[in-house]
Amino acid sequence: MVIVLFSLLIGIAIGILLEKSNILDPEIVFNQFLWKDFTLLKVVLLAVATSMLVFSALNYSDTMFIESFSFGFSQVILGSILLGFGIVITGALPITIMAQIGIGYVDAIFIFFGVILGGIFYRLIEPILGYIEFLPKSNIATLNKALDLEYWMVAPIFSILLMFIVFCIRLIEKRTEKPKEEEEIDW
Amino acid sequence: MDSSKHILWPARIVGVFLGLLQYPIYIVLEKTLNSSGGYTVISNWLLQELNIPFDQDISLGITWWSVAMLAGISLGAFFSSRMSKRKFRIYSGFWKETAEDSLLKRIFLGSIGGFLMGLGLRMAGDGTNFEELSSIAKLQFHSMLTIGIIFAIGIFFTRRWYSSRI
Known part of the structure; x- marks a missing residue:
């Protein structure tokens, strides 16, 4: 319960910062x-x-x-393209959707439901995502490990x-x- | 823009404060700032509640603190906008322009865009969550790749689709 309250307070601080910067x-x-x-x-x-x-x-x-963990280039590239299109279509970032709802933008509610549906769809297709790994996995995940x-x-x-x-x-x-x-x- | 008389804080102050929040988040939660985790938790909880069949071997990892953080962001923005007497709008003037004032078009664009964002967030994180700021700060290659692609798509398609309407 304390952790949930703490997260709520941190969220409030983030919300204020997002609103005050207008991003x-x-x-x-x-x-x-x-x-x-x-x-x-x-x-x-x-x-x-x-x-x-x-x-x-x-x-x-x-x-x-x-x-530091290994990651699949194909999935990351494809995911980034989808994420990029999502941002260009909505003009929202994942962190700003909730702040938009907070200041009363009704449209942000549709974006929110879209994000939730996207997450559910990911879970359903997760088992078959392994088949799109046509690029090798990277074993070095961070710049400091590479150096x-x-x-x-x-x-x-x-x-x-x-x-x-x-x-x-x-x-x-x-x-x-x-x-x-x-x-x-x-x- | 609806904030012509709205008092704004300089970007540098907001950026530094957002970064400093990482300290209490890590000390208390042993996590880093990650708003997309909350969306994942809600999706996974709905999967469970609606009895939608999914691969049971995959752990759902439902952690309510990340949902509380999302709720907090909403509350924080609400209180802040009320206290600063921000002019109330039910949608951004920009959305009105791009969707040509059609509610149906805005619902469609918002839902499709959100869906792509939700799917992309999970894939860009390669099954985990794309942690936005935190994962770039951790110098993780996949996040640098993601930010590069987002900006490339953003610059190219925003110019093609919207530049005449802004």
Whole structure:
């Protein structure tokens, strides 16, 4: 019960962050793909960069073990294509669907039911998915394993690289910035 | 867009806070941020409840905390939008534009898009769940491949399908 309550609280925090950044708006997602608005990319890159630092600290202190498992290229490629089309059609990301429902977008309810049906369909076809494995499985699943290094040695470098990319995006944005309608809190 | 007077937080602040949430999530749950796990749990629970025949050798792994997280995301967005007095809309202006204001078209597009997303999420995770941010942060190759493909499809098809309507 405590774990469920804790998850609920974490979810509320995520919901607030998604609403406050407005990345739950489909227009933000589409404008990202059209390179007109970089809000989504900045949020994702910084969330990944910060996660890398958190995971590195946990991995360095032996609290966290980064799992490495083999994966099938065919299934991952096919799944990514379907996922990509799902995002392009709906303008929603898996994490933003529930936030869209929360702010009252009725259409997000249909997306939600679609996702659930997709999950059920996956379970039904799971036994036959092995037949589409026409590409070999990868035995090395993570970049640090490929480099034969510990996770905490590699991840901070990538984290800094991602932060630098965000910094560059911000610089480009500032040079080409038009007056914004939105009122932003200056942190 | 419905947020012309809506107060937004800078993307950098939101990104950093989302990343920092990984710490309490891992310490308490020994998991990483993964919203798609909740959808999987609901699908699996429905499979069980509706007595739909499926391969019984495959573990369903129903963990309600991930569903609670999904519910929390919804609640958080609701409270936040109410507190900031966000103008209420029942759909995004963008969906109205692309579906030409047809409710049936929006229901169809939403359901099909959601279905592809649900199926794709499971396949992209190769049977587990595609953990979005967390699996890229773990430097897992399959997630980097997935993000690359999503962006390629997004850039190519958004330009072809929607650029004239935005």
